[in-house]
Amino acid sequence: MSEGVEWAVHSCLNLTWLPSGQAVPAAKLAAFYGLPAAYLNKQLQALARAGIVTSTSGPRGGFQLARSPETITLLDIVVAIEGADAAFRCEQLLKEGPGADPTVDYRQSCLVSQAMSRADLAWRKELAGQTLAGLKAQVEQRYPATPGNTVNRFTALRA
Template identity: 70%
Template sequence: MNEGVEWALHSCVNLTWMDDGQAVTAARLAAFYRLPTAYLNKQLQALARAGILTSTSGPRGGFRLARRPEDITLMDVVTAIEGPEEAFRCEEILRQGPGDHEGVDYRESCVISQAMRRADLAWRRELAGQTVADIKATVERRAPSAPGDTRNWFANLRT
Protein backbone atom coordinates (compact mmCIF):
# COMPACT_ATOMS: atom_id res chain seq x y z
CA MET A 1 0.00 0.00 0.00
CA ASN A 2 1.24 3.45 -0.71
CA GLU A 3 1.42 6.23 1.84
CA GLY A 4 -1.62 7.88 0.29
CA VAL A 5 -3.87 5.44 2.17
CA GLU A 6 -2.48 6.59 5.51
CA TRP A 7 -2.80 10.24 4.50
CA ALA A 8 -6.38 9.72 3.29
CA LEU A 9 -7.43 7.96 6.49
CA HIS A 10 -5.95 10.65 8.72
CA SER A 11 -7.61 13.34 6.60
CA CYS A 12 -10.99 11.63 6.89
CA VAL A 13 -10.67 11.40 10.68
CA ASN A 14 -9.67 15.07 10.90
CA LEU A 15 -12.67 16.02 8.78
CA THR A 16 -14.99 14.28 11.26
CA TRP A 17 -14.09 16.94 13.81
CA MET A 18 -14.91 19.94 11.65
CA ASP A 19 -18.09 21.86 12.36
CA ASP A 20 -21.02 20.87 10.15
CA GLY A 21 -20.62 22.20 6.65
CA GLN A 22 -17.03 23.38 7.19
CA ALA A 23 -14.78 22.50 4.27
CA VAL A 24 -11.01 22.25 4.58
CA THR A 25 -8.67 22.86 1.66
CA ALA A 26 -6.06 20.35 0.56
CA ALA A 27 -3.38 22.88 1.50
CA ARG A 28 -4.67 23.14 5.06
CA LEU A 29 -5.04 19.37 5.42
CA ALA A 30 -1.51 18.92 4.04
CA ALA A 31 -0.09 21.53 6.42
CA PHE A 32 -1.48 19.64 9.41
CA TYR A 33 1.04 16.80 8.84
CA ARG A 34 3.54 18.72 6.69
CA LEU A 35 2.64 16.71 3.60
CA PRO A 36 3.07 17.78 -0.04
CA THR A 37 -0.17 19.51 -1.00
CA ALA A 38 -0.24 18.36 -4.63
CA TYR A 39 0.14 14.70 -3.71
CA LEU A 40 -2.40 14.85 -0.86
CA ASN A 41 -4.80 16.63 -3.21
CA LYS A 42 -4.60 13.62 -5.58
CA GLN A 43 -5.61 11.34 -2.71
CA LEU A 44 -8.45 13.67 -1.69
CA GLN A 45 -9.69 13.84 -5.28
CA ALA A 46 -9.71 10.01 -5.39
CA LEU A 47 -11.83 10.03 -2.21
CA ALA A 48 -14.18 12.53 -3.83
CA ARG A 49 -14.52 10.39 -6.97
CA ALA A 50 -15.38 7.45 -4.70
CA GLY A 51 -18.12 9.45 -2.95
CA ILE A 52 -16.28 9.54 0.39
CA LEU A 53 -15.59 13.29 0.28
CA THR A 54 -17.19 16.19 -1.50
CA SER A 55 -15.12 18.89 -3.07
CA THR A 56 -16.23 22.49 -3.39
CA SER A 57 -14.29 25.21 -5.17
CA GLY A 58 -14.21 28.87 -4.28
CA PRO A 59 -13.12 30.94 -1.30
CA ARG A 60 -15.08 28.80 1.18
CA GLY A 61 -14.30 25.63 -0.70
CA GLY A 62 -12.37 22.55 0.17
CA PHE A 63 -13.17 19.02 1.22
CA ARG A 64 -15.72 17.61 3.64
CA LEU A 65 -17.07 14.16 4.30
CA ALA A 66 -19.77 13.14 1.84
CA ARG A 67 -21.12 10.44 4.13
CA ARG A 68 -21.43 9.89 7.84
CA PRO A 69 -18.23 8.45 9.37
CA GLU A 70 -20.25 5.36 10.32
CA ASP A 71 -20.86 4.76 6.60
CA ILE A 72 -17.21 4.97 5.50
CA THR A 73 -15.23 1.77 5.99
CA LEU A 74 -11.47 1.57 5.98
CA MET A 75 -11.84 -0.70 2.94
CA ASP A 76 -13.75 2.09 1.15
CA VAL A 77 -10.76 4.38 1.64
CA VAL A 78 -8.20 1.74 0.65
CA THR A 79 -10.15 0.90 -2.49
CA ALA A 80 -10.51 4.58 -3.42
CA ILE A 81 -6.74 5.09 -3.17
CA GLU A 82 -5.34 1.72 -4.24
CA GLY A 83 -8.08 0.41 -6.52
CA PRO A 84 -10.10 -2.81 -6.22
CA GLU A 85 -7.39 -5.25 -7.31
CA GLU A 86 -6.27 -8.04 -5.01
CA ALA A 87 -2.93 -7.50 -3.27
CA PHE A 88 -1.55 -10.78 -4.67
CA ARG A 89 -1.66 -11.43 -8.39
CA CYS A 90 -1.05 -15.02 -9.40
CA GLU A 91 1.03 -15.06 -12.57
CA GLU A 92 0.53 -18.82 -12.96
CA ILE A 93 4.26 -19.60 -12.94
CA LEU A 94 3.33 -23.26 -12.54
CA ARG A 95 2.45 -23.11 -16.23
CA GLN A 96 6.17 -22.58 -16.94
CA GLY A 97 7.20 -25.54 -14.76
CA PRO A 98 7.62 -29.20 -15.67
CA GLY A 99 4.12 -30.14 -14.47
CA ASP A 100 2.17 -27.88 -16.86
CA HIS A 101 -1.17 -29.32 -17.91
CA GLU A 102 -3.02 -27.69 -20.77
CA GLY A 103 -6.32 -26.06 -19.80
CA VAL A 104 -5.61 -25.85 -16.06
CA ASP A 105 -6.39 -22.53 -14.36
CA TYR A 106 -3.52 -22.41 -11.91
CA ARG A 107 -5.01 -19.40 -10.13
CA GLU A 108 -7.72 -21.79 -8.92
CA SER A 109 -5.67 -24.93 -8.35
CA CYS A 110 -2.38 -23.51 -7.00
CA VAL A 111 -2.13 -23.91 -3.22
CA ILE A 112 -0.04 -20.72 -2.92
CA SER A 113 -2.58 -18.73 -4.91
CA GLN A 114 -5.41 -20.09 -2.76
CA ALA A 115 -3.60 -19.23 0.48
CA MET A 116 -2.83 -15.71 -0.70
CA ARG A 117 -6.43 -15.15 -1.83
CA ARG A 118 -7.74 -16.33 1.56
CA ALA A 119 -5.37 -13.92 3.32
CA ASP A 120 -6.44 -11.08 1.03
CA LEU A 121 -10.10 -11.84 1.73
CA ALA A 122 -9.49 -11.87 5.51
CA TRP A 123 -7.65 -8.53 5.25
CA ARG A 124 -10.49 -7.01 3.21
CA ARG A 125 -13.12 -8.30 5.66
CA GLU A 126 -11.22 -6.78 8.58
CA LEU A 127 -10.99 -3.39 6.85
CA ALA A 128 -14.63 -3.54 5.75
CA GLY A 129 -15.62 -4.21 9.36
CA GLN A 130 -14.06 -0.99 10.67
CA THR A 131 -15.31 2.49 9.95
CA VAL A 132 -13.90 5.98 10.17
CA ALA A 133 -16.28 6.42 13.12
CA ASP A 134 -14.59 3.48 14.90
CA ILE A 135 -11.16 5.08 14.42
CA LYS A 136 -12.53 8.46 15.54
CA ALA A 137 -13.98 6.91 18.71
CA THR A 138 -10.71 5.16 19.55
CA VAL A 139 -8.70 8.35 19.04
CA GLU A 140 -11.15 10.32 21.20
CA ARG A 141 -10.95 7.68 23.94
CA ARG A 142 -7.13 7.73 23.90
CA ALA A 143 -6.74 11.49 23.34
CA PRO A 144 -9.93 13.28 24.45
CA SER A 145 -8.53 16.67 23.47
CA ALA A 146 -7.89 15.63 19.82
CA PRO A 147 -11.17 16.94 18.34
CA GLY A 148 -10.89 20.37 19.96
CA ASP A 149 -7.16 20.61 19.35
CA THR A 150 -7.67 19.76 15.69
CA ARG A 151 -10.50 22.30 15.24
CA ASN A 152 -8.40 24.97 16.97
CA TRP A 153 -5.36 24.20 14.84
CA PHE A 154 -7.35 24.62 11.62
CA ALA A 155 -9.08 27.74 12.95
CA ASN A 156 -5.75 29.40 13.74
CA LEU A 157 -3.84 28.28 10.61
CA ARG A 158 -2.94 31.11 8.25
CA THR A 159 -2.64 29.83 4.68
Template identity: 60%
Template sequence: MGRGVEWAVHSCVNMSWTPPGEAVNSARLAELYKLPAAYLNKQLQALVRAGILTSVSGPRGGFRLARRPESITVLDVVLAVEGPEPAFRCEGILGVVPDADREENFVRTCLISQTMRQAELAWRQALARQTIAGVAGSMERRFPGDRDKTVRHLAAGPP
Protein backbone atom coordinates in the same frame (compact mmCIF):
# COMPACT_ATOMS: atom_id res chain seq x y z
CA MET B 1 -0.14 -0.22 0.08
CA GLY B 2 0.93 3.33 -0.55
CA ARG B 3 1.27 6.02 2.08
CA GLY B 4 -1.62 7.88 0.47
CA VAL B 5 -3.97 5.46 2.25
CA GLU B 6 -2.67 6.57 5.66
CA TRP B 7 -3.05 10.21 4.65
CA ALA B 8 -6.57 9.64 3.32
CA VAL B 9 -7.79 7.82 6.45
CA HIS B 10 -6.36 10.53 8.73
CA SER B 11 -7.96 13.20 6.53
CA CYS B 12 -11.36 11.51 6.74
CA VAL B 13 -11.08 11.23 10.52
CA ASN B 14 -10.17 14.94 10.72
CA MET B 15 -13.13 15.85 8.52
CA SER B 16 -15.43 13.78 10.73
CA TRP B 17 -14.43 16.10 13.60
CA THR B 18 -15.21 19.35 11.82
CA PRO B 19 -18.62 21.00 12.25
CA PRO B 20 -21.25 19.75 9.77
CA GLY B 21 -21.16 21.54 6.44
CA GLU B 22 -17.70 23.04 6.94
CA ALA B 23 -15.05 22.33 4.34
CA VAL B 24 -11.45 21.55 5.25
CA ASN B 25 -8.76 23.39 3.31
CA SER B 26 -6.42 20.78 1.83
CA ALA B 27 -3.34 23.01 2.20
CA ARG B 28 -4.13 23.46 5.89
CA LEU B 29 -4.55 19.70 6.25
CA ALA B 30 -1.25 19.07 4.47
CA GLU B 31 0.46 21.59 6.74
CA LEU B 32 -0.88 19.82 9.83
CA TYR B 33 0.92 16.59 8.88
CA LYS B 34 3.84 18.18 7.00
CA LEU B 35 2.75 16.49 3.76
CA PRO B 36 3.22 17.61 0.17
CA ALA B 37 0.00 19.49 -0.55
CA ALA B 38 -0.24 18.48 -4.21
CA TYR B 39 0.09 14.78 -3.40
CA LEU B 40 -2.43 14.96 -0.54
CA ASN B 41 -4.82 16.79 -2.85
CA LYS B 42 -4.48 13.92 -5.35
CA GLN B 43 -5.57 11.46 -2.64
CA LEU B 44 -8.49 13.69 -1.65
CA GLN B 45 -9.61 13.91 -5.29
CA ALA B 46 -9.63 10.09 -5.42
CA LEU B 47 -11.96 10.16 -2.39
CA VAL B 48 -14.22 12.64 -4.21
CA ARG B 49 -14.41 10.33 -7.26
CA ALA B 50 -15.36 7.47 -4.93
CA GLY B 51 -18.17 9.49 -3.32
CA ILE B 52 -16.45 9.63 0.08
CA LEU B 53 -15.72 13.37 -0.02
CA THR B 54 -17.23 16.34 -1.77
CA SER B 55 -15.19 19.23 -3.10
CA VAL B 56 -16.33 22.74 -2.19
CA SER B 57 -15.14 25.69 -4.28
CA GLY B 58 -14.74 29.27 -3.17
CA PRO B 59 -12.73 31.17 -0.59
CA ARG B 60 -13.94 28.91 2.26
CA GLY B 61 -13.73 25.86 0.04
CA GLY B 62 -11.95 22.58 0.48
CA PHE B 63 -13.24 19.11 1.18
CA ARG B 64 -15.83 17.57 3.46
CA LEU B 65 -17.28 14.13 3.99
CA ALA B 66 -19.98 13.24 1.47
CA ARG B 67 -21.51 10.68 3.82
CA ARG B 68 -21.82 10.21 7.53
CA PRO B 69 -18.59 8.85 9.05
CA GLU B 70 -20.54 5.83 10.32
CA SER B 71 -21.18 4.82 6.71
CA ILE B 72 -17.61 5.17 5.44
CA THR B 73 -15.44 2.13 6.03
CA VAL B 74 -11.67 2.03 6.07
CA LEU B 75 -11.97 -0.39 3.15
CA ASP B 76 -13.89 2.27 1.19
CA VAL B 77 -10.95 4.62 1.64
CA VAL B 78 -8.35 1.98 0.75
CA LEU B 79 -10.20 1.03 -2.43
CA ALA B 80 -10.66 4.68 -3.41
CA VAL B 81 -6.93 5.36 -3.14
CA GLU B 82 -5.44 2.02 -4.19
CA GLY B 83 -8.11 0.74 -6.55
CA PRO B 84 -10.13 -2.48 -6.39
CA GLU B 85 -7.46 -4.83 -7.74
CA PRO B 86 -6.26 -7.57 -5.41
CA ALA B 87 -2.97 -6.97 -3.61
CA PHE B 88 -1.66 -10.37 -4.76
CA ARG B 89 -1.82 -11.33 -8.40
CA CYS B 90 -1.05 -14.94 -9.19
CA GLU B 91 0.89 -15.21 -12.44
CA GLY B 92 0.28 -18.95 -12.73
CA ILE B 93 4.00 -19.73 -12.83
CA LEU B 94 3.26 -23.38 -12.09
CA GLY B 95 2.09 -23.63 -15.68
CA VAL B 96 5.63 -23.25 -17.01
CA VAL B 97 7.41 -25.90 -14.92
CA PRO B 98 8.43 -29.11 -16.74
CA ASP B 99 5.57 -31.58 -17.19
CA ALA B 100 2.91 -29.03 -16.12
CA ASP B 101 -0.66 -29.70 -17.19
CA ARG B 102 -1.19 -26.85 -19.67
CA GLU B 103 -4.98 -27.08 -19.22
CA GLU B 104 -4.81 -26.55 -15.43
CA ASN B 105 -6.02 -23.19 -14.06
CA PHE B 106 -3.17 -22.61 -11.63
CA VAL B 107 -4.58 -19.27 -10.51
CA ARG B 108 -7.44 -21.24 -8.94
CA THR B 109 -5.67 -24.42 -7.85
CA CYS B 110 -2.26 -23.18 -6.65
CA LEU B 111 -2.08 -23.45 -2.87
CA ILE B 112 0.00 -20.29 -2.64
CA SER B 113 -2.60 -18.39 -4.66
CA GLN B 114 -5.39 -19.79 -2.47
CA THR B 115 -3.51 -18.82 0.69
CA MET B 116 -2.99 -15.29 -0.52
CA ARG B 117 -6.62 -14.89 -1.65
CA GLN B 118 -7.86 -16.13 1.76
CA ALA B 119 -5.56 -13.67 3.56
CA GLU B 120 -6.73 -10.81 1.38
CA LEU B 121 -10.37 -11.69 2.00
CA ALA B 122 -9.76 -11.64 5.77
CA TRP B 123 -7.91 -8.33 5.48
CA ARG B 124 -10.69 -6.74 3.42
CA GLN B 125 -13.37 -8.04 5.81
CA ALA B 126 -11.51 -6.56 8.79
CA LEU B 127 -11.22 -3.16 7.07
CA ALA B 128 -14.89 -3.28 6.02
CA ARG B 129 -15.87 -3.63 9.70
CA GLN B 130 -13.98 -0.49 10.71
CA THR B 131 -15.68 2.84 10.03
CA ILE B 132 -14.22 6.32 10.03
CA ALA B 133 -16.51 7.10 12.99
CA GLY B 134 -15.13 4.10 14.88
CA VAL B 135 -11.53 5.08 14.23
CA ALA B 136 -12.29 8.69 15.20
CA GLY B 137 -13.91 7.54 18.43
CA SER B 138 -10.93 5.35 19.30
CA MET B 139 -8.56 8.23 18.64
CA GLU B 140 -10.61 10.55 20.83
CA ARG B 141 -10.51 8.06 23.71
CA ARG B 142 -6.78 7.39 23.37
CA PHE B 143 -5.74 11.00 22.71
CA PRO B 144 -8.46 13.18 24.31
CA GLY B 145 -7.05 16.59 23.34
CA ASP B 146 -6.16 15.85 19.72
CA ARG B 147 -9.63 16.42 18.29
CA ASP B 148 -9.88 19.97 19.59
CA LYS B 149 -6.30 20.84 18.58
CA THR B 150 -6.89 19.48 15.09
CA VAL B 151 -10.20 21.30 14.64
CA ARG B 152 -8.62 24.58 15.79
CA HIS B 153 -5.73 24.15 13.34
CA LEU B 154 -8.04 23.36 10.43
CA ALA B 155 -10.43 26.22 11.26
CA ALA B 156 -7.62 28.78 11.13
CA GLY B 157 -8.06 29.13 7.37
CA PRO B 158 -5.58 28.72 4.54
CA PRO B 159 -1.91 28.71 5.55
Protein backbone atom coordinates in the same frame (compact mmCIF):
# COMPACT_ATOMS: atom_id res chain seq x y z
CA MET C 1 -0.04 -0.03 -0.08
CA SER C 2 0.95 3.54 -0.83
CA GLU C 3 1.42 6.26 1.75
CA GLY C 4 -1.55 7.95 0.12
CA VAL C 5 -3.82 5.54 2.01
CA GLU C 6 -2.40 6.67 5.34
CA TRP C 7 -2.77 10.31 4.32
CA ALA C 8 -6.34 9.74 3.19
CA VAL C 9 -7.39 7.94 6.40
CA HIS C 10 -5.86 10.65 8.60
CA SER C 11 -7.43 13.40 6.50
CA CYS C 12 -10.87 11.78 6.68
CA LEU C 13 -10.49 11.26 10.42
CA ASN C 14 -9.57 14.92 10.88
CA LEU C 15 -12.65 15.95 8.91
CA THR C 16 -14.87 14.05 11.39
CA TRP C 17 -14.06 16.58 14.13
CA LEU C 18 -15.01 19.65 12.16
CA PRO C 19 -18.50 21.14 12.30
CA SER C 20 -20.88 19.86 9.64
CA GLY C 21 -20.69 21.97 6.51
CA GLN C 22 -17.17 23.24 7.20
CA ALA C 23 -14.88 22.57 4.25
CA VAL C 24 -11.10 22.49 4.58
CA PRO C 25 -8.80 23.36 1.67
CA ALA C 26 -6.33 20.68 0.57
CA ALA C 27 -3.48 23.03 1.49
CA LYS C 28 -4.67 23.16 5.12
CA LEU C 29 -5.13 19.40 5.27
CA ALA C 30 -1.62 18.96 3.87
CA ALA C 31 -0.08 21.55 6.21
CA PHE C 32 -1.57 19.71 9.21
CA TYR C 33 1.07 16.96 8.75
CA GLY C 34 3.56 18.78 6.57
CA LEU C 35 2.55 16.83 3.45
CA PRO C 36 2.94 17.96 -0.17
CA ALA C 37 -0.35 19.68 -0.98
CA ALA C 38 -0.42 18.66 -4.65
CA TYR C 39 -0.02 14.97 -3.85
CA LEU C 40 -2.56 15.04 -1.01
CA ASN C 41 -4.97 16.82 -3.35
CA LYS C 42 -4.74 13.81 -5.73
CA GLN C 43 -5.73 11.52 -2.84
CA LEU C 44 -8.59 13.84 -1.90
CA GLN C 45 -9.82 13.90 -5.51
CA ALA C 46 -9.82 10.09 -5.49
CA LEU C 47 -11.88 10.18 -2.28
CA ALA C 48 -14.28 12.64 -3.95
CA ARG C 49 -14.69 10.37 -6.99
CA ALA C 50 -15.54 7.54 -4.58
CA GLY C 51 -18.18 9.66 -2.82
CA ILE C 52 -16.31 9.75 0.50
CA VAL C 53 -15.66 13.49 0.50
CA THR C 54 -17.10 16.39 -1.42
CA SER C 55 -15.14 19.23 -2.91
CA THR C 56 -16.32 22.83 -3.00
CA SER C 57 -14.48 25.56 -4.88
CA GLY C 58 -14.19 29.18 -3.90
CA PRO C 59 -12.83 31.16 -0.96
CA ARG C 60 -14.72 29.04 1.58
CA GLY C 61 -14.17 25.89 -0.42
CA GLY C 62 -12.32 22.73 0.34
CA PHE C 63 -13.14 19.20 1.34
CA GLN C 64 -15.62 17.74 3.78
CA LEU C 65 -17.04 14.30 4.38
CA ALA C 66 -19.80 13.40 1.93
CA ARG C 67 -21.31 10.75 4.21
CA SER C 68 -21.55 10.14 7.91
CA PRO C 69 -18.48 8.51 9.47
CA GLU C 70 -20.66 5.52 10.41
CA THR C 71 -21.05 4.67 6.72
CA ILE C 72 -17.41 5.07 5.66
CA THR C 73 -15.25 2.00 6.15
CA LEU C 74 -11.50 1.80 6.03
CA LEU C 75 -11.94 -0.50 3.03
CA ASP C 76 -13.86 2.28 1.25
CA ILE C 77 -10.86 4.58 1.71
CA VAL C 78 -8.29 1.96 0.68
CA VAL C 79 -10.25 1.07 -2.46
CA ALA C 80 -10.68 4.75 -3.34
CA ILE C 81 -6.91 5.28 -3.20
CA GLU C 82 -5.50 1.92 -4.31
CA GLY C 83 -8.29 0.50 -6.45
CA ALA C 84 -10.27 -2.68 -5.98
CA ASP C 85 -7.70 -5.15 -7.33
CA ALA C 86 -6.45 -7.88 -5.03
CA ALA C 87 -3.07 -7.30 -3.43
CA PHE C 88 -1.74 -10.59 -4.90
CA ARG C 89 -2.02 -11.49 -8.55
CA CYS C 90 -1.28 -15.09 -9.47
CA GLU C 91 0.85 -15.10 -12.61
CA GLN C 92 0.48 -18.88 -12.92
CA LEU C 93 4.18 -19.58 -12.56
CA LEU C 94 3.36 -23.28 -12.26
CA LYS C 95 2.56 -23.34 -15.98
CA GLU C 96 6.29 -22.91 -16.59
CA GLY C 97 7.42 -25.50 -14.04
CA PRO C 98 8.25 -29.18 -14.52
CA GLY C 99 5.22 -31.37 -15.15
CA ALA C 100 3.03 -28.36 -15.90
CA ASP C 101 -0.27 -28.84 -17.65
CA PRO C 102 -0.96 -25.91 -20.01
CA THR C 103 -4.71 -26.57 -19.83
CA VAL C 104 -4.92 -26.02 -16.05
CA ASP C 105 -5.93 -22.67 -14.56
CA TYR C 106 -3.40 -22.57 -11.73
CA ARG C 107 -5.10 -19.57 -10.15
CA GLN C 108 -7.74 -22.08 -9.04
CA SER C 109 -5.56 -25.06 -8.17
CA CYS C 110 -2.35 -23.47 -6.87
CA LEU C 111 -2.14 -23.65 -3.08
CA VAL C 112 -0.05 -20.47 -2.94
CA SER C 113 -2.71 -18.59 -4.90
CA GLN C 114 -5.46 -19.98 -2.66
CA ALA C 115 -3.58 -19.00 0.52
CA MET C 116 -2.98 -15.49 -0.76
CA SER C 117 -6.62 -15.13 -1.81
CA ARG C 118 -7.79 -16.19 1.67
CA ALA C 119 -5.43 -13.67 3.27
CA ASP C 120 -6.63 -10.89 0.95
CA LEU C 121 -10.25 -11.71 1.77
CA ALA C 122 -9.54 -11.68 5.53
CA TRP C 123 -7.75 -8.33 5.20
CA ARG C 124 -10.64 -6.81 3.24
CA LYS C 125 -13.20 -8.21 5.69
CA GLU C 126 -11.33 -6.63 8.60
CA LEU C 127 -11.11 -3.24 6.86
CA ALA C 128 -14.79 -3.41 5.85
CA GLY C 129 -15.71 -4.02 9.50
CA GLN C 130 -14.00 -0.84 10.71
CA THR C 131 -15.75 2.47 10.17
CA LEU C 132 -14.40 5.96 10.41
CA ALA C 133 -16.83 6.49 13.32
CA GLY C 134 -15.36 3.52 15.19
CA LEU C 135 -11.82 4.76 14.64
CA LYS C 136 -12.88 8.25 15.73
CA ALA C 137 -14.34 6.84 18.96
CA GLN C 138 -11.14 4.91 19.69
CA VAL C 139 -9.00 8.01 19.17
CA GLU C 140 -11.29 10.11 21.35
CA GLN C 141 -11.18 7.52 24.14
CA ARG C 142 -7.40 7.13 24.08
CA TYR C 143 -6.51 10.74 23.19
CA PRO C 144 -9.39 12.96 24.39
CA ALA C 145 -7.65 16.22 23.46
CA THR C 146 -7.35 15.27 19.77
CA PRO C 147 -10.70 16.67 18.53
CA GLY C 148 -10.11 20.08 20.11
CA ASN C 149 -6.46 20.15 19.06
CA THR C 150 -7.45 19.30 15.49
CA VAL C 151 -10.07 22.05 15.27
CA ASN C 152 -7.67 24.57 16.86
CA ARG C 153 -4.88 23.60 14.47
CA PHE C 154 -7.10 24.03 11.40
CA THR C 155 -8.23 27.39 12.73
CA ALA C 156 -4.60 28.50 13.21
CA LEU C 157 -3.32 27.24 9.82
CA ARG C 158 -3.34 29.59 6.89
CA ALA C 159 -4.32 28.08 3.53
